Structures are given as C-alpha cells and as structure tokens.
Amino acid sequence: MTDFREDGAAALEWTARYLERVGELPVLAQVKPGELSAQLPAAAPEQPESFADVLRDLDELLLPAFTNWQSPRFFSYFAVTSSEPAILAELIAAALNQVAIVWRASPASTELELRVVDWVRQLLGLPEGWHGHIEDTASTSTLAALIAARHVTGRDVVLCSEHAHSSVEKGARMLGMNLVKVAAADDLGMVVRGRSFDEVACVVATVGTTSFASVDPVRALAERTRAAGAWLHVDAAYAGSAWICTEERWSQDGVELADSLVVNPHKWLMLPMDCSLLWTSRPEQFREAFSLVPEYLRTPEDAFALSEYGPALGRRFRSLKLWAVLRCFGAEGLRSIQREHIRLAKLFAGWVDEDPAWELVAPQRFSLVVFRRHGTDEENEAIVQRANASGEIFLSHTKLDGRYVLRLAIGNVRTTEDDVRRAWEVLNR
Numbered sequence: 381m382t383d384f385r386e387d388g389a390a391a392l393e394w395t396a397r398y399l400e401r402v403g404e405l406p407v408l409a410q411v412k413p414g415e416l417s418a419q420l421p422a423a424a425p426e427q428p429e430s431f432a433d434v435l436r437d438l439d440e441l442l443l444p445a446f447t448n449w450q451s452p453r454f455f456s457y458f459a460v461t462s463s464e465p466a467i468l469a470e471l472i473a474a475a476l477n478q479v480a481i482v483w484r485a486s487p488a489s490t491e492l493e494l495r496v497v498d499w500v501r502q503l504l505g506l507p508e509g510w511h512g513h514i515e516d517t518a519s520t521s522t523l524a525a526l527i528a529a530r531h532v533t534g535r536d537v538v539l540c541s542e543h544a545h546s547s548v549e550k551g552a553r554m555l556g557m558n559l560v561k562v563a564a565a566d567d568l569g570m571v572v573r574g575r576s577f578d579e580v581a582c583v584v585a586t587v588g589t590t591s592f593a594s595v596d597p598v599r600a601l602a603e604r605t606r607a608a609g610a611w612l613h614v615d616a617a618y619a620g621s622a623w624i625c626t627e628e629r630w631s632q633d634g635v636e637l638a639d640s641l642v643v644n645p646h647k648w649l650m651l652p653m654d655c656s657l658l659w660t661s662r663p664e665q666f667r668e669a670f671s672l673v674p675e676y677l678r679t680p681e682d683a684f685a686l687s688e689y690g691p692a693l694g695r696r697f698r699s700l701k702l703w704a705v706l707r708c709f710g711a712e713g714l715r716s717i718q719r720e721h722i723r724l725a726k727l728f729a730g731w732v733d734e735d736p737a738w739e740l741v742a743p744q745r746f747s748l749v750v751f752r753r754h755g756t757d758e759e760n761e762a763i764v765q766r767a768n769a770s771g772e773i774f775l776s777h778t779k780l781d782g783r784y785v786l787r788l789a790i791g792n793v794r795t796t797e798d799d800v801r802r803a804w805e806v807l808n809r
C-alpha cells in the first residue's frame with residue numbers, strides 16, 4: 381500500500397534524479413528483445429506490495445530497458461522534451477482525473493482547453509475564429525480530419541505526397557477510403573499539377589515531413605482543393621510549433637486556407653506525450669461529422685462538449701500541462717529554445733557540408749539534418765548501428781530515392797553544442 385506523501389516525495393526525488401543524470405545513461409536501450417520480459421513476474425501479485433518496491437524495480441529492472449528520450453543526445457525520429465512544468469501538471473491532472481465528456485463533467489477542463497488552444501493559435505499566427513481542441517496524437521487528429529472530409533464531400537479519395545506520414549495511409553485504410561500518393565518534386569514538395577482533384581475528398585499537405593522536414597506547396601494545393609470542392613488538411617505535427625518564431629512562418633504560406641490543421645506540442649513545444657492540437661476553420665461541419673449525444677449525456681446546460689468534435693468521448697485533462705508550459709516558459713522562452721535547436725541543426729549541417737566524406741541529401745529545414753557518408757547503403761547502415769550501439773547518441777534513418785540516409789533531429793531542451801559536436805565525433809569515429 382502507499383503512504384501518499386512519503387511515496388510521493390520519493391517518486392518526485394526519483395524523477396528529479398533521473399532528469400539530472402539522464403545524460404549519463406545510454407540513449408538507446410542496450411537490451412535484447414525479451415530480456416526484460418524474462419525478469420518480470422508472469423502474474424500480478426495477490427498481496428499488496430509497497431510503492432518502494434515499485435520504485436526499486438523501476439531502477440533495477442526497467443531502467444536498462446528505457447530508451448532515454450529525455451537525453452540531450454537523443455537525435456532520433458523527432459527529438460522531444462517533457463519539461464518540468466508539464467511533468468508536474470500531469471501529476472496534478474491524474475489526481476484530478478477530470479473526464480471531460482460534456483461541459484458539466486469538467487467545466488474547468490473544457491474551458492481551459494478552449495482558452496489555451498486559442499492562445500497557441502495566436503502564438504502560431506493562425507486565423508481568428510478557428511475552432512481548436514486537443515486530441516491524443518496526430519494520427520487521431522488526421523483520422524478525424526479524414527472523417528470530416530468524407531462527411532462534407534461524400535467522396536472517398538485521399539490525396540497526399542509520397543513523403544506524407546504513414547498516419548495518412550493508416551487513417552485512409554481504417555476508413556476504407558482510397559489513398560493516392562503523388563510523387564514529390566525535386567524539392568521534395570508535393571506536385572500540384574497533372575491530376576484532377578474532382579473525385580478527391582481530402583488533400584493532405586505536410587509542413588515538415590517526417591523524413592526530410594520538407595514542405596508541400598500549401599497555397600497552390602489549397603487553391604486547387606477549393607476549386608474542386610475538396611477538404612484540405614495540413615499536417616504540421618512537427619514543424620507547426622516553429623511558427624511561434626516569425627522567421628519560420630515562410631512555411632505557413634497558404635495554411636490560412638486549410639479546412640483543418642494538426643500541430644503536436646508533444647513534438648516541439650516541451651510537452652510530453654500526448655498532446656495534439658487539431659484546428660478547423662469549419663467547426664459546424666466538423667461537429668456535424670462527430671456529434672452523437674445519447675440521452676444519458678444530455679444536460680440542462682446547453683454548453684460546449686468537446687467530445688462532439690472528435691472520436692473519443694472521455695477526454696483527459698491535457699490542457700493543464702499546456703497551460704503550465706505556456707505560462708512557465710512564456711512565448712519568449714519557447715522561442716529561444718527552438719531558435720537554439722535550429723542553430724544547432726544548422727551548425728551540424730555546416731560540418732557535413734564542409735566535409736568531403738559526407739553530403740547533405742536534403743535542404744536543411746527547422747531542426748532536422750538529413751545526410752549520408754559517401755559510400756554504400758551498407759556502410760551508412762553500419763555507421764548508424766555502431767553509433768547507436770555505443771549508447772552515446774541515438775539517431776535514425778530513412779530512405780531517399782532508395783538510398784539509405786541518416787537523420788539527426790534536435791528537440792531536447794538539454795541538448796548543447798557539445799552534445800551535437802559529440803554526435804559528429806561519434807559518427808566520424
């Protein structure tokens with residue numbers, strides 16, 4: 381059983397200590413598949429154990445099996461930060477356990493969510509009047525957008541670039557919609573011309589693709605999409621957060637014409653999983669696609685239920701951590717972290733560019749660098765595997781035109797120039 385105050389203090393101490401030493405731990409978990417399972421009891425205990433036992437096993441059994449996303453040398457996928465204000469807010473949100481199914485089930489959660497999502501809308505320079513709410517992930521947000529698009533258009537074709545995130549394909553597949561992937565142009569952006577949009581329900585444009593951080597020509601796509609009566613969804617899950625810096629808004633051109641937009645603060649606004657912001661410029665039609673209020677949820681107050689705008693009924697109190705982060709960092713604090721990440725990415729890209737043994741394979745955008753060493757795919761793959769096995773850094777790969785290429789993504793608040801320099805040294809070693 382637990383003594384909440386005592387165990388709580390121990391849990392907080394564990395957390396603080398973990399964050400202090402995370403840079404000393406291997407970045408990628410250095411365990412083999414099944415190694416942890418073999419050490420875990422096959423069944424739950426019949427008798428209560430202490431929370432201290434849980435913390436002990438966290439250290440002894442689980443710690444070696446964590447890939448440390450909070451490490452300053454985590455450069456894989458999209459690197460992220462779960463910041464201290466958000467961690468504390470998650471603790472309180474769990475204590476409050478607000479299940480915001482309808483307004484009265486949690487007026488605070490519903491109204492704070494609307495307000496803070498609107499704060500972010502303003503910080504990103506998005507149009508007034510857009511309705512925004514929080515979903516768990518960009519995968520769900522995009523799924524919701526596809527549902528709205530099909531509802532509004534009565535069509536079932538989804539159009540996206542070959543570089544769109546797999547969540548678009550997965551969403552289309554789950555909905556039984558037909559996905560058409562368009563080959564990208566030389567700049568890795570989606571090609572607009574040469575195809576009729578007349579049968580299309582939804583065009584998904586990406587700002588900041590997963591592999592290359594490339595940007596689709598949103599304005600041109602929006603014009604074609606509108607003319608064909610289709611829905612435009614913009615996936616800016618990663619790069620959209622960078623619009624808090626006005627100098628990154630070149631990539632926002634045309635987004636004001638979108639029917640829906642997803643941006644994930646859990647990628648680059650110092651929030652932990654999960655927090656995905658979904659806006660729509662057509663709230664009434666979006667609501668029509670989802671609203672289903674059974675008798676047992678009808679209330680005397682004719683107020684707002686955010687569950688009418690997406691797939692889930694039970695909604696967790698995600699706005700609390702967003703509120704905490706926006707207040708404790710302030711917009712300027714968040715901007716300066718992102719600017720530093722972008723500076724470090726440019727610095728690394730410069731080293732690659734100047735070294736004849738290496739090459740940049742895509743224009744450097746936001747905080748991502750995509751590169752390879754001159755040589756075979758096997759040689760490049762071996763470099764990544766050896767680097768990750770060292771535990772010193774963790775980076776991931778993708779393919780461009782069939783060639784194996786490396787990705788270095790910067791997104792952790794603890795990452796310094798020394799960490800990025802170390803990554804370069806490890807790769808060259």
Ligand SMILES: Cc1ncc(COP(=O)(O)O)c(C=O)c1O
Binds near residue numbers: 517547586590615644
């Ligand atoms: C551009 C883009 N869209 C969507 C996603 C999916 O995000 P989520 O894990 O929140 O579903 C990702 C994940 O990296 C992404 O990079």
